[in-house]
Amino acid sequence: MSEGKSDISGWLVRRASWHLWVVLVAVLGAGAARVARARPDGGMDNAIVVRAARTWLAGGSPYDDPHFLYLPGAVLAAAPQALLPLTALRVLVPVAVTGCLVAGWACALRHHGVGLRSRLAVLGLVGPAVGFAPFAHLVLLANWTATAVVALPLALLLAGRGRWLAAGVVLGAAVALKPLLAPMALLFVLARRWRALGVMIAVPALASTAAALLLPDPAGFFTRTLPFLLHGDDGFVRLYEASPAAVLPRLGMPGALAEGIALLVAAGGILAAHRRWRRADPGPLRLAETAAALMLSALLVSRPSYDHYLLVVLPLLLAGLPYMSSVTRSPWFWLALVPQLPALTWPYLEPAQRRAFKDALTLCTLAVTLGLHCCRMPRKPRIPGSFVAQRREQRAPTGDAAF
Template identity: 65%
Template structure:
């Protein structure tokens, strides 16, 4: 694929510069969500409990990770944090492209990043909030890039490091179970567990995550949070559905998604798309049932699907993939739903629609391969000339 023309790259650079500059000028402090984590770190430095704020929903290791920000002047953070968040999203897109062997400077790469930045409201929303979801958006494509090259242990370390900052990627552990990559799974679990245990020992309430944060997540009854939750359980409750019934609907959707993810893995075809689509389906299933669940969670999975649009049969090549993302297009008017308090209905529609599109794609019939991936090297495919699959010139492919 030919490199993008200079004009397109210049436009992309201008857009990527304008978004963090606007966030720095308009967002309070270093972003509303990032400010919660920084405040928790400052509380800890002052001898208090970071879990005194019920909206601090992270592991203890995140407190120590936020300490450098707590020591930096507010004026510096206000400029630096939006730039770093934007950079994290760009890095995630670059890794997603490399999973499919697409050059980062190609026409498709530039057009895709422009589509994410200009055509997806959660992109600018995440930069303005400076939510630590960006760590997952950058880590997941990086980990999948390593996994598709047979480096599952390194992939587990990357996911584990992301979990230590925000436990959003926890469902991806099931990908390691499906692939029977036990060393990678052990690394995935050990990194956040060890980091959180060590950090908890330095807290005035070492069990604060379990006694305060976990009950809050299980209840999901915070009035402020509920207005922005995109999960079906939260949205259906707002529409008058009894909470128990709403939770049952969300759980049923998540269970169906898990079944689709398992079926996608067992189909065992189409090279690198196998782990990518399985991981995406696992996360979408979790987003359906998790409380809270926000619009910017989609930025963890959509770039991975979009980057595969050049692959024949990929979900992003179908019209329904684009149709279900219409609620996320900035500036598109939706009667009665364009207020901040009702935005969650659009976010829920996009989440459920994307889960449905991805689920149907994962559940379609295909050949079944039960053999797990190897830890090192490239597994052989019987019947090929050299017992390897070449997905593109000069690069060994993911096992079929």
């Protein structure tokens, strides 16, 4: 990797000083410590899964809790936490969630070929930690979305190195814990990696079946949780959903029309992902942008769809910043993140129950920006020997990457 470029890309990929690392440790440590002090259970969402595991260990059905929205495998995965005292959980859980965010960012950097000691490696964590509200929300809630934040960039890192079967195992294991990454099956379809697709489907299917046989209500996910996910009939949860299908009815639009609009936009996003994949240009952006487009399309129609789901795709896109053709070079990408500035208060959106409007704005703007970026035609090659082209080559980096 060349660090001699004079633009922002060259500055980002150079090695970070120890001062920046001190800032990073202080920011991440303060965030985890704040949650440890404020949440005796380590985080509300993780506590729901741990409570379900305790119910199962006591002989009950974890699906008696309507807010337990996970596959049966999550019950077994949370069982070790159920055996720990609350004093241990309040410290270990926020540290573990923060560790997942760090690991996911590291995998995203390696997928794009960016050094783990670079300035981008540090600033790519400090920036979201202090300037992107969903980052703090995820640590505060300790939602199992953190597992998807690690799994997706790790799977793309493996796929980019030709290890598609291993990528299928990683994504399948993540789906077994939380079905958030199920749309990634379409990535294997686009790549025509049928064996990897079979592995991704088989891993959660076998894990869920084996775990369900140990539960007193083996079909609870299908009889209780799945209807809840399809209809989103919890009034409290609906206030925090960011998908257009949930937000537009709050503005007076009929529910059927809102769902139709969300489906159309999501279908457009899938077509954009298909277009991006068919462009088949070399480099890591193809995998990252196709996967991000598929995930954002799914979040447009997902019920529920929360702000911290954006952290599944954001590291993949941010890590591509040094590349000249990355979507992060578009000003609309950064404008989409403005509503998530923690210090920014919007009129009429001060109550926490109304922040879904800001989340929907960020989600839709990111989805449209990435979709248009995926559909754009690649630049025509310059005419060899052109004087203008030679002057441009002297002033700007060449190729797709700026390093």
